[in-house]
Amino acid sequence: xxxxxxxxxxxxxxxxxxxxxxxxxxxxxxxxxxxxxxxxxxxxxxxxxxxxxxxxxxxxxxxxxxxxxxxxxxxxxxxxxxxxxxxxxxxxxxxxxxxxxxxxxxxxxxxxxxxxxxxxxxxxxxxxxxxxxxxxxxxxxxxxxxxxxxxxxxxxxxxxxxxxxxxxxxxxxxxxxxxxxxxxxxxxxxxxxxxxxxxxxxxxxxxxxxxxxxxxxxxxxxxxxxxxxxxxxxxxxxxxxxx
Amino acid sequence: xxxxxxxxxxxxxxxxxxxxxxxxxxxxxxxxxxxxxxxxxxxxxxxxxxxxxxxxxxxxxxxxxxxxxxxxxxxxxxxxxxxxxxxxxxxxxxxxxxxxxxxxxxxxxxxxxxxxxxxxxxxxxxxxxxxxxxxxxxxxxxxxxxxxxxxxxxxxxxxxxxxxxxxxxxxxxxxxxxxxxxxxxxxxxxxxxxxxxxxxxxxxxxxxxxxxxxxxxxxxxxxxxxxxxxxxxxxxxxxxxxxxxxxxxxxxxxxxxxxxxxxx
Numbered sequence: 001x002x003x004x005x006x007x008x009x010x011x012x013x014x015x016x017x018x019x020x021x022x023x024x025x026x027x028x029x030x031x032x033x034x035x036x037x038x039x040x041x042x043x044x045x046x047x048x049x050x051x052x053x054x055x056x057x058x059x060x061x062x063x064x065x066x067x068x069x070x071x072x073x074x075x076x077x078x079x080x081x082x083x084x085x086x087x088x089x090x091x092x093x094x095x096x097x098x099x100x101x102x103x104x105x106x107x108x109x110x111x112x113x114x115x116x117x118x119x120x121x122x123x124x125x126x127x128x129x130x131x132x133x134x135x136x137x138x139x140x141x142x143x144x145x146x147x148x149x150x151x152x153x154x155x156x157x158x159x160x161x162x163x164x165x166x167x168x169x170x171x172x173x174x175x176x177x178x179x180x181x182x183x184x185x186x187x188x189x190x191x192x193x194x195x196x197x198x199x200x201x202x203x204x205x206x207x208x209x210x211x212x213x214x215x216x217x218x219x220x221x222x223x224x225x226x227x228x229x230x231x232x233x234x235x236x237x238x239x240x241x242x243x
Numbered sequence: 244x245x246x247x248x249x250x251x252x253x254x255x256x257x258x259x260x261x262x263x264x265x266x267x268x269x270x271x272x273x274x275x276x277x278x279x280x281x282x283x284x285x286x287x288x289x290x291x292x293x294x295x296x297x298x299x300x301x302x303x304x305x306x307x308x309x310x311x312x313x314x315x316x317x318x319x320x321x322x323x324x325x326x327x328x329x330x331x332x333x334x335x336x337x338x339x340x341x342x343x344x345x346x347x348x349x350x351x352x353x354x355x356x357x358x359x360x361x362x363x364x365x366x367x368x369x370x371x372x373x374x375x376x377x378x379x380x381x382x383x384x385x386x387x388x389x390x391x392x393x394x395x396x397x398x399x400x401x402x403x404x405x406x407x408x409x410x411x412x413x414x415x416x417x418x419x420x421x422x423x424x425x426x427x428x429x430x431x432x433x434x435x436x437x438x439x440x441x442x443x444x445x446x447x448x449x450x451x452x453x454x455x456x457x458x459x460x461x462x463x464x465x466x467x468x469x470x471x472x473x474x475x476x477x478x479x480x481x482x483x484x485x486x487x488x489x490x491x492x493x494x495x496x497x498x499x500x501x502x503x504x505x506x507x
Contacts, residue, residue, distance in 0.1 A: 128465035159472075
């Protein structure tokens with residue numbers, strides 16, 4: 001899945017430049033970058049000035065004592081300089097988990113008080129793992145809590161095998177209600193901003209994002225219950241942001 | 244001079260080459276400068292677009308996707324000396340592409356254009372890709388002491404998905420244990436993220452080092468959230484503690500079954 005330009009014939013042809021059979025060959029061995037003494041003539045160089053034939057070390061030295069006025073093109077705004085590719089810069093924070101593991105959840109308006117939170121992943125069939133009816137599950141492959149970014153996903157049963165789950169009344173929560181998540185003894189307060197019912201098959205992947213604005217997402221089942229399939233048709237999704 | 248021109252050619256070739264069309268919604272086109280001690284300016288329409296493009300610098304050209312840059316010229320850095328006059332330059336419209344100007348095995352400036360693997364990564368895993376873009380012979384790439392990729396020549400790559408964590412990576416000439424080209428160095432394998440490592444510089448010239456690039460947000464998301472298989476027990480909601488008490492009381496009876504069903 002890669003493409004290498006093994007020569008410049010393609011390139012030159014594409015540009016309509018007469019390449020003249022020039023060979024792009026390094027100096028006679030050794031570090032090519034120090035091979036500054038090379039034949040100055042290249043058929044590619046436009047010959048309108050003589051400065052192009054100056055033999056000089058490759059690099060910034062060539063500009064010593066020269067400070068031409070640089071006029072930036074309006075197009076320069078479209079080029080986005082990124083972080084340096086040197087690893088100490090590019091790897092800053094890479095691979096480290098976002099935020100902290102949430103420990104307990106309280107939703108005072110629906111009488112959830114300090115429910116225990118377990119770390120959960122995915123089932124073999126790709127579905128979200130749901131803990132027992134007394135626990136809440138934190139999707140450990142998403143964001144943690146209080147990390148400054150990302151979506152922290154917390155899930156719990158509405159009811160399982162006839163036993164009500166922690167999120168039995170999640171659909172009763174209202175915008176503006178408070179939620180509290182404990183992290184190592186500290187309680188972080190959130191304010192509910194959205195309560196929605198999604199068709200199960202249409203749950204937005206964005207709910208599981210690991211970047212962007214910090215939020216918590218509470219998910220359970222809801223909507224119509226199908227007794228034959230022993231399954232709900234929808235998911236209740238509550239979104240809350242830090243206060 | 245020849246070398247500098249060769250590099251500049253390589254650089255513009257990177258811009259010019261058509262992208263492998265991908266299924267991406269939007270193009271992501273990055274340009275990395277992977278040749279030590281060589282600096283240029285890139286201009287379009289008579290004015291500088293990329294000033295002072297140096298070793299290790301990365302530029303995002305995605306904003307130009309699907310457009311044509313007018314009158315592109317490459318200048319010797321900090322001068323108005325036109326090294327090459329390119330003319331109008333079309334930029335690919337789609338794909339996730341990284342072009343890197345680097346040295347080939349013999350030390351001649353060249354360019355490789357890689358199409359980045361942005362396929363979904365299984366939950367709990369991350370992706371590592373090592374690209375040989377250094378003036379060095381074919382190499383073996385070792386992960387935690389074992390050969391992960393054997394006999395990788397300049398311009399080629401090796402990549403795999405691993406459980407998130409940290410691995411020790413080392414690059415050595417094929418079949419040898421030394422001289423060590425890179426490492427051993429700890430590399431983070433980020434959950435749902437891709438780390439791309441470029442070996443750059445010259446073995447003979449003693450300028451070997453690595454550049455890196457990361458792509459996030461490739462992790463799998465749950466296919467479905469099934470968080471209930473029965474109707475709620477009562478229209479009058481029980482206080483949570485009562486429910487919890489009931490569940491705890493019935494653990495002895497239902498514990499085994501519950502464990503099994505939770506995993507189903």
